[in-house]
Amino acid sequence: MYPPPAPTPNASLLYALETQERQLDVVLMRLEAARRDLVPAPANFWRGSARHTYDAGIDALRGTVDAGFAAVRSARYRTAIAVADMVERDALLAAGGLTARVR
């Protein structure tokens, strides 16, 4: 569990979400670089069924990397929405207009 640095539960969660967003930004950049540089091109060094099997394996791997990238991007996007929600909630709490709101 992330150690809460702030006195209120909402502030702790906001801090954790902001940290998560920043870290997911970094992961996303690394994953994008891996997708660009580390997935090999289809083979020219094999012929026939060996080539077909290898190329199918590479295609499947590329698909998994794409899915991984999409999952991290979605996590980052939803974290950003959560951060915005928390900021908005804090603002309303400070103004005394909200006791609890879940979006």
Next chain:
Amino acid sequence: MSDDLIISGSGSTAVATDELYSSAQQLHRLAIEASQLRAELSAIDAMISVEWLTAVHGPVSAAQAESDLHQAVALMSEIEMGARGLEWALDTAAQGYGYAEHFAGSIGAQFAGELGGLAWSLLPLALGAVPALGSAGAATAALLVLRGEAVTVPAIMTAALSRPSTVAAVRAGVMGTDDALMALSGVPRPVANILGDSGTGVMGTAAAASALMGAGASAGLFREGQVQLTAAHSREVVGPPQGFEDRLSRIPDPAHEGGAQVVVERYSQAGSPDRFEVYIAGTVTFDPVASTEPFDLTSNVANAAGKHGGAYQSVVEAMRLAGVTDSSPVQFTGYSQGGATAAMLAASGEFVTTGLTTFGAPAGQIVIPDSVPAVMVEHTDDLIPALGGTQKNIDAVIVQREVFGGRELPESEMVPAHERRYYAETARLMDSARSYQVARASARLESFVSGTATVTSTAYTFARAAPGA
């Protein structure tokens, strides 16, 4: 096919294309990256729990992000496993190809030995089987080409000599010459097996070449003599060599450089000993009768015999004149005979050799110490490296390429794949190769002269003073 580089050696039995090795490396790095990202995503995921979100009535989107993170962690595991599986497949293919090559080479060498032993008894039959006219024509043409005389090479002969299968057969045949000589001398076959390359190696291609030199000497051929410097001139040089193509281009071409056969570059830097790059030219004449030109067929045979021929003596003298001492770090680069001479110098242990690069050198049987980083470039359709026998140096990076696979052969050249311009093409491909074997070898060669303050370059021309003296 003609742009594919086949990489072997580097202390491994694997043989594969540069592209295959490069793909395997990408997959290896991808598996490591996926593993690290999985660990980082798990740590990120652990920061916020669903229980915590529920307790503080956290946003639904935060809970959805948690679900995405779980999925991402699982996918990173899947990427890692997939990449490792494909990398394993590529490594296995490279190993399998290497074993197949090794097996085929062993069978070929054994067959060549047996054939060599039988050759003398079968020789009359073999000669009778070959149409006498064609045989005589081919022999005459070969002799004229070897003697440097103009001759129109029949396209069919060029095609036959440029087949990788012909080159492989010649390589195996070279390995059988000692067996043939032992059979001629009446050595029983079981004893010959023990003495030959596949046994103790007491006899072998070097011994066969020595015997050839001895026999030739009585007919006035292959007679060595002392060499002497006839000319030296400074050469313009802008800095250390950048890549294999640049390195090859620095080897002198005697026909276009006043006969210079050796170039020595001296790199000086305050506080450290001078370092030297030595570049050695190929054969100037193939005339078997030794003349004043030390880079001739006699030196080729001397290299094969493990003796210090005129070419070897010339390079040693050039190095002495350039200021190379027994403690100076030296790198050798040679083309054709120059490559074999370079390999001999590296193998001699007389110099502090920190690198060796050969192009089209008949140097397979010259054993280079494991401690010397070596890159040996051979075309599989070039007959000349095959004359050096099978490759013994498994710690060297061996780069092979079939120049004319799927490409038209040029006219008027008997062994076109040996031409320097095609080795320049291969060197260019090596400079853009991505496999770690080639890239690491290149980086190591270039690090030799990094941080150098001044560089001078001198080209040397030598002549054999008195052939046979």
